[in-house]
Amino acid sequence: MMGSRLVLLIAVLVLLSIDYSFAQSAEIARTPPMGWNSWNLFACKVSDAVVRAQADAMASNGMKDAGYAYINVDDCWQGTRDAQGNIRGNEKFPDMKALVDYIHSKGLKAGIYSSPGPKTCAGYEGSYQHEGQDAQQYAKWGFDYLKYDWCSAETVYKNSDMPAVYKKMSDALRATGRSIVFSLCQYGLTSVWTWGAQAGGNLWRTSDDIQPNYNSILALGFGQNAGLERFAGPGHWNDPDMLEVGNGKLTADENKLHMSLWAMLAAPLLAGNDLAHMNPEVLSVLTNREVLAIDQDPLGEQGHRVWQDGPIDVWVKPLGDGSKAVGIFNKGGPQDPVTVQFRTLAVGKFAEVRDLWTGKDLGRLENSITTEVPAHGVTLLRMR
Numbered sequence: 370m371m372g373s374r375l376v377l378l379i380a381v382l383v384l385l386s387i388d389y390s391f392a393q394s395a396e397i398a399r400t401p402p403m404g405w406n407s408w409n410l411f412a413c414k415v416s417d418a419v420v421r422a423q424a425d426a427m428a429s430n431g432m433k434d435a436g437y438a439y440i441n442v443d444d445c446w447q448g449t450r451d452a453q454g455n456i457r458g459n460e461k462f463p464d465m466k467a468l469v470d471y472i473h474s475k476g477l478k479a480g481i482y483s484s485p486g487p488k489t490c491a492g493y494e495g496s497y498q499h500e501g502q503d504a505q506q507y508a509k510w511g512f513d514y515l516k517y518d519w520c521s522a523e524t525v526y527k528n529s530d531m532p533a534v535y536k537k538m539s540d541a542l543r544a545t546g547r548s549i550v551f552s553l554c555q556y557g558l559t560s561v562w563t564w565g566a567q568a569g570g571n572l573w574r575t576s577d578d579i580q581p582n583y584n585s586i587l588a589l590g591f592g593q594n595a596g597l598e599r600f601a602g603p604g605h606w607n608d609p610d611m612l613e614v615g616n617g618k619l620t621a622d623e624n625k626l627h628m629s630l631w632a633m634l635a636a637p638l639l640a641g642n643d644l645a646h647m648n649p650e651v652l653s654v655l656t657n658r659e660v661l662a663i664d665q666d667p668l669g670e671q672g673h674r675v676w677q678d679g680p681i682d683v684w685v686k687p688l689g690d691g692s693k694a695v696g697i698f699n700k701g702g703p704q705d706p707v708t709v710q711f712r713t714l715a716v717g718k719f720a721e722v723r724d725l726w727t728g729k730d731l732g733r734l735e736n737s738i739t740t741e742v743p744a745h746g747v748t749l750l751r752m753r
């Protein structure tokens with residue numbers, strides 16, 4: 370009797386000592402995180418008031434209902450540390466706790482930003498040698514998301530230290546007892562997709578910063594992210610960077626192409642425009658439910674390219690209900706109608722086809738689909 374109790378006790382102790390960090394980090398971000406981040410448009414002009422205005426907009430303009438949840442402050446919020454070394458907001462962020470409470474009061478979640486180096490990319494205070502203390506502070510304020518940006522860490526670490534450096538913060542976040550999405554930002558160095566999940570990352574940037582122009586979107590979406598699909602899945606995502614929808618001089622078709630490509634890539638969807646001042650066309654691109662459903666599909670498979678011919682790129686993303694999302698992209702100027710054979714898409718001889726941007730059922734098609742794809746545009750389909 371004593372013996373079996375001892376065995377039971379030892380078994381319990383062994384179970385308690387196993388490192389469940391990977392399993393735990395996979396509990397959150399089961400689908401790619403959706404929200405807003407301050408950097409793409411506001412950069413260092415971000416402030417408490419700007420952030421509150423974004424939360425107000427997201428909560429009331431349909432974005433929250435469509436699944437957007439995070440309001441994320443990027444770089445430039447940090448002030449100095451107090452005598453105990455606790456990080457504080459700067460004059461534009463006088464009360465971080467109040468800001469987070471405000472975001473939470475809107476039914477949204479809050480995100481923050483730091484660097485494992487002594488300084489952030491914009492030269493503000495980083496978390497170097499304050500990792501545990503900062504994680505505790507973020508949790509105390511109530512944050513739900515941390516973007517951790519390599520920046521000046523290159524002055525104190527080697528690239529080969531990255532997995533351990535990121536794991537250190539992931540462990541510190543977990544030790545707070547709060548569920549905090551962990552976003553790795555080191556621009557895809559050292560093939561982060563091969564170790565990002567083990568280091569506790571829920572998402573990792575695969576490339577340099579996105580810019581609000583069409584060529585940047587093409588380079589990041591079709592370039593660096595292509596072929597990384599086997600590294601993505603529930604809880605851990607490739608991140609081709611935040612959205613530029615509504616920024617720069619992107620046309621309506623370019624915005625749709627950008628959104629469609631990110632959805633096909635199962636990419637995190639962090640809007641980067643001014644949610645408080647956007648036109649209805651931009652809002653409709655950000656909130657098309659059927660397009661968002663492709664990104665947020667529970668299977669969590671990242672799409673892949675199946676065909677390419679000149680400016681035409683065809684991508685397929687398998688979905689949880691057995692249907693497939695198909696993106697027919699035209700990266701170039703005006704083209705003749707494009708015909709795509711079903712065998713290229715590995716769908717059967719017949720398929721029920723729905724166009725997700727026009728919201729029209731195209732009926733039961735046989736063998737192929739022919740579509741006109743606008744210049745710098747996309748035809749995004751769901752096929753069953």
Ligand code: GLA
Binds near residue numbers: 408554577
């Ligand atoms: C880097 C990141 C950007 C942004 C800035 C802030 O460039 O890649 O996404 O966070 O730093 O300084």
